Amino acid sequence: xxxxxxxxxxxxxxxxGVAAWTTVVRESxxxxxxxxxxxxxxxxxxxxLHAVDVALTExxxxxxxxxxxxxxxAARLGPAEDRTPGDRPGxxxxxLAAVLCALVSAGLGAIVLxxxxxxxxxxxxxxxxLPKTGLGNPVTAVLLAYRAWxxxxxxxxxxxALLGVWSLAPDALWGGRPGPAYRAQRDGALxxxxxxxxxxxxxxxxxxxxxxxxxxxGAFPAGTxxxxxxxxxxxxxxxxxxxxxxxxxxxxxxxxxxxxLAVGLSGLATAGAFLAYPVRFAKPLxxxxxxxLTFSIAVTLGLLAAGPPERGLPR
Amino acid sequence: xxxxxLGAAGFVLLxxxxxxxxxxxxxxxxxxxxxxxxxxxxxxxxxxxxxxxxxxPAIVDVALTLxxxxxxxxxxxxxGAWRGAVDDPAPPSGE
Amino acid sequence: MSAALDILSAVAISAGAFFFLAGTAGLLRFxxxxxxxxxxxxxxxxxxxxxxxxxxxxxxxPLAALKLIGVWLLAQLAGASVAQLVASAVKARGPET
Numbered sequence: 351x352x353x354x355x356x357x358x359x360x361x362x363x364x365x366x367g368v369a370a371w372t373t374v375v376r377e378s379x380x381x382x383x384x385x386x387x388x389x390x391x392x393x394x395x396x397x398x399l400h401a402v403d404v405a406l407t408e409x410x411x412x413x414x415x416x417x418x419x420x421x422x423x424a425a426r427l428g429p430a431e432d433r434t435p436g437d438r439p440g441x442x443x444x445x446l447a448a449v450l451c452a453l454v455s456a457g458l459g460a461i462v463l464x465x466x467x468x469x470x471x472x473x474x475x476x477x478x479x480l481p482k483t484g485l486g487n488p489v490t491a492v493l494l495a496y497r498a499w500x501x502x503x504x505x506x507x508x509x510x511a512l513l514g515v516w517s518l519a520p521d522a523l524w525g526g527r528p529g530p531a532y533r534a535q536r537d538g539a540l541x542x543x544x545x546x547x548x549x550x551x552x553x554x555x556x557x558x559x560x561x562x563x564x565x566x567x568g569a570f571p572a573g574t575x576x577x578x579x580x581x582x583x584x585x586x587x588x589x590x591x592x593x594x595x596x597x598x599x600x601x602x603x604x605x606x607x608x609x610x611l612a613v614g615l616s617g618l619a620t621a622g623a624f625l626a627y628p629v630r631f632a633k634p635l636x637x638x639x640x641x642x643l644t645f646s647i648a649v650t651l652g653l654l655a656a657g658p659p660e661r662g663l664p665r
Numbered sequence: 666x667x668x669x670x671l672g673a674a675g676f677v678l679l680x681x682x683x684x685x686x687x688x689x690x691x692x693x694x695x696x697x698x699x700x701x702x703x704x705x706x707x708x709x710x711x712x713x714x715x716x717x718x719x720x721x722p723a724i725v726d727v728a729l730t731l732x733x734x735x736x737x738x739x740x741x742x743x744x745g746a747w748r749g750a751v752d753d754p755a756p757p758s759g760e
Numbered sequence: 761m762s763a764a765l766d767i768l769s770a771v772a773i774s775a776g777a778f779f780f781l782a783g784t785a786g787l788l789r790f791x792x793x794x795x796x797x798x799x800x801x802x803x804x805x806x807x808x809x810x811x812x813x814x815x816x817x818x819x820x821x822p823l824a825a826l827k828l829i830g831v832w833l834l835a836q837l838a839g840a841s842v843a844q845l846v847a848s849a850v851k852a853r854g855p856e857t
Contacts, residue, residue, distance in 0.1 A: 413734050413738070571730065669773075736842050
């Protein structure tokens with residue numbers, strides 16, 4: 351048994367074990383910790399599968415932002431969870447869920463393991479067209495050139511999710527500031543962390559965006575890292591969450607999608623199709639799209655973790 | 666050397682996997698969180714070893730990201746984002 | 761020369777792995793949250809530090825070496841702050857929360 355195989359088998363067993371435990375454990379805090387652990391292990395698994403871009407995003411989202419978000423959600427649920435223990439789903443829905451999950455797993459396994467060897471793939475075609483896009487990273491090329499429409503729609507879905515979170519606020523608080531007013535202990539360890547880490551995080555985020563053109567990286571991991579830094583600063587009380595009704599905030603949220611749409615529409619004039627790039631300007635246009643996209647993703651994810659408005663605007 | 670690096674990565678992975686038992690047993694929520702934190706740091710070490718063994722320097726970026734963000738979940742925990750402290754927004758200061 | 765460097769790397773990485781072993785053993789065997797936290801921070805600090813030290817000779821250039829050290833510094837900062845936060849949370853909430 352080579353070390354390679356041992357690591358892969360060990361990871362697989364760990365991932366399955368942690369997933370199973372997360373599903374059956376009772377307390378929501380333990381389940382959230384299990385879920386974060388699962389995300390970290392998955393990031394390792396993606397690295398073993400040579401999918402480094404996915405590993406980056408998994409580490410950023412699963413290890414950071416989702417953890418913070420779910421812990422806050424578990425805290426909100428906490429008192430309610432004690433009051434309604436009888437609301438657990440009965441045996442029949444759980445059995446149905448188990449059967450459906452097993453079917454999905456079997457289906458995915460069949461798709462991956464059964465087709466003819468070598469499996470049909472578009473990877474050679476994707477790589478062959480890279481010089482026309484001016485990019486070196488085929489994942490970025492897929493996200494922002496071949497399937498740019500999907501990426502644009504995903505961005506729109508993120509904003510819709512944020513609207514969904516905001517809609518949980520009572521009418522009177524619509525447009526207010528999300529989350530409680532965290533008090534900053536200016537000399538504490540948390541304040542230290544929130545002062546020293548964000549500059550490193552911002553550098554890392556910009557680096558990730560820049561290097562995504564040719565190496566693993568890109569707008570989404572970059573935006574997530576920036577969002578995580580913002581969440582840290584807000585939770586430490588060093589900066590208050592902005593009121594969600596502010597115009598500047600809303601402009602920041604949609605800037606990415608708007609620029610994306612504008613570039614896409616300009617493609618009608620310059621290259622003959624929506625979201626087409628003229629070959630000579632492909633890379634500058636892609637960078638032009640990615641920068642506001644990263645910013646918008648950061649703002650959206652940060653606000654998603656902050657939650658619905660809980661405080662009204664100061665009168 | 667590559668075999669040694671992979672072996673070291675496997676060993677560290679085994680160690681943090683054993684540490685995950687602490688998530689199972691608790692008993693305090695802080696204990697579960699600490700096991701997750703150990704996994705985070707161990708994961709960074711495993712990634713650095715894998716980056717060197719496989720000759721893929723991009724993996725170091727994943728390790729950087731993990732190191733940067735590992736604190737976030739712990740901060741959420743310590744901020745009182747767990748049951749029993751929702752009504753007390755004063756954060757433990759770590760002083 | 762490179763054989764000597766390889767041996768140094770191997771020694772450093774093995775020492776780092778040993779500290780991860782120590783950290784895990786402490787996490788599993790120590791009697792309460794605060795002592796376990798102490799064990800955890802040793803793994804964070806020395807385990808990762810020695811692994812980074814062992815990998816430095818293989819770095820592909822000064823930028824790559826700086827990245828490795830940067831990873832260790834970030835992990836140190838995060839680990840130390842988290843240790844303080846968890847410790848004061850344990851102190852505030854009592855050992856069994």
